[in-house]
Amino acid sequence: MAAYKALFNLVVAFFLVLSLEGIARKIMARIQRRIGPPWYQNFIDLFKALSKHPFSNGWIFDFGVLMALGGALATAMIIPMGSITWTPFPNSDNFFVIMYLFAVGALGMAMGMVGSGNPWASIGVSRALTQMLGYELPYLIVMSSVIFFYKTASIHKLIELQRGGWNLLVMPLGGIVAFISLMGMLGKKPFDIMIAPAEIASGPMVELSGKYMGLLHIMHVFSVFVEISLFVDVFLGGGSFGWYLVKFVVVWVLAVMISSVLPRFRIEQMLKFYWGVPLGLAFLNALFVLLGWTL
Amino acid sequence: MKERTIWEQIADSFRSRSIWMLHYCTGCGAMELPPTMTSRFDMERFGVAPMATPRQADILLITGYLNTKTLRRVIYTYEQMADPKYVIGFGSCTINGGIYFDSYSTINRLDYYVPVDVYIAGCMPRPEAILEAFNYLMEKIRKGEADGWKRYRENYEWYKQNQIRSLGEVYVHDEFHE
């Protein structure tokens, strides 16, 4: 049963996030007063990329791409989708398990892309890891205070404990900080420094051709699923499968709309930003939780 | 022409709807690309999107005259792209030399050096003409007629000879592994 649920997770993640990416391109086009591509454009892009004849850059490169995909797939399998009914592995959906598994994918990507030997790729990877340093610190402090408050790190138990009210309303500061960190995780506009097509030629992806591009696109799809699902489960109280999907779409559209009107930070501006206001708010949130001043 | 298998036909119809382009801006024609990309003409609605590197790109836009120095880079760029790849020659300079036909440092006919799938006539072509060319290229890809990359493989000796005749040497240096 758990295996079927895990597979169902993957199917939902694939179709949901790919169509949402297409819809994001449409939204961005409408904001810029264009018509924009159809919503299924990203499916076409993905299948086309998988149909090309790519170049490899050695076995470290191949292995890195597979490791990235495997890490993201494994993480997407254990994410609860809104409630205990849609939790594939109720005993191992611990927040720390998810964070560790998720790092496997990111490290695989870093290893493979540096293995391509292109200097732009190395710069891109170093930027991506710096950005991780930026957003993970406030995010983890907020998550620690959440875990301390509810005395559990299991995601589906967190969802059940939020029956009385969403965590976003219980600790609004934490919710806001988590959303700002989420923008960085998704690589949305003010924080898309690691791929910056105009400056570093799309960074880590610079040497990816054809099928490799397709595989990393699939990895990206599952990463987006994991990141937004965590936010929806921990701060918006999950809910039944339908409500979970609605919240997922709302969070995604909000992130896209914010990102489509903002320019890009430089790397040190990003770090200063994350370690300034969001980090301060995260500490304040932790203090409020310790003092018991929650709503 | 060989019959395509059913998989190739499906793949070709995907390829025709999603064209990632690398615009290596060699000449003045590149000036017409920004309006084609942005809100006025909006080429993203056809699935055409700009890409940053040759590895990811499907089509190479040669936007105008090529002198022998840029030609070398264009050939390197073309050889770095993943098959299937397509080339659009942009403006009359790529067809027969245009107004630079008697210049000492430019090449006259692009088709001698890399296989061109679609030419756009005009000096310089307007965004409408560019969109028309993209649609024509999509049609050709869907029917499996855009086979420049196959021609380049089959007649590699001939292309190489032409390249060496104009450039002296063509050798892609692999600086990282040397």
Ligand code: SF4
């Ligand atoms: S065809 Fe005309 S516009 Fe295009 S590169 Fe040549 S001279 Fe310039």
